[in-house]
Amino acid sequence: MLRHIIDIWRSRNTEGRLYDEFVEMLGMDWEMFEIVMEVLAGRVKPDAVQDDLLRRDIAVNRKERSIRKQIIESLSVRGESTTVPASLVLMSIVKDAERVGDYCKNLLETAQMMQKPVT
Numbered sequence: 081m082l083r084h085i086i087d088i089w090r091s092r093n094t095e096g097r098l099y100d101e102f103v104e105m106l107g108m109d110w111e112m113f114e115i116v117m118e119v120l121a122g123r124v125k126p127d128a129v130q131d132d133l134l135r136r137d138i139a140v141n142r143k144e145r146s147i148r149k150q151i152i153e154s155l156s157v158r159g160e161s162t163t164v165p166a167s168l169v170l171m172s173i174v175k176d177a178e179r180v181g182d183y184c185k186n187l188l189e190t191a192q193m194m195q196k197p198v199t
Contacts, residue, residue, distance in 0.1 A: 098147055098154075098170060105143045105177050112136050112184040119188060122197025126188055133188055140181035147174045 115133055118124040151167045 098150055101143060101147050102170065102174055102177065105140060105147070105174070108136060108140050108143065109177055109180040109184070112140070112181055116184045116187045116191065119191045120194075120198045126192040130188065130192075133185060137181045137185050140178055144174050144178035 115129050119126050148171055151171055
């Protein structure tokens with residue numbers, strides 16, 4: 081089922097572009113996660129990456145809003161019922177991907193409160 085949805089996103093211009101933006105968003109989340117893991121491992125000080133992580137979180141939030149806005153615009157203008165299920169799934173998982181950025185930010189806050197690295 082997921083493969084079918086991905087194929088639908090890739091097959092249409094708007095959905096394909098949104099899929100690419102979503103993949104970019106996941107890449108941004110991954111980079112944030114890697115930064116936080118370095119902090120939790122004690123290889124990087126939390127204060128050294130805090131501003132960078134917050135900037136990345138803001139970028140992820142903007143990407144999420146942009147994708148969701150484009151989905152609504154696409155459905156409103158074209159009104160193709162065949163893309164509604166895929167669009168709703170994308171809206172849901174984009175929101176989940178945005179939460180990953182928030183979780184990374186929460187992990188950084190946890191690392192700042194810890195006295196020593198996680199081993």
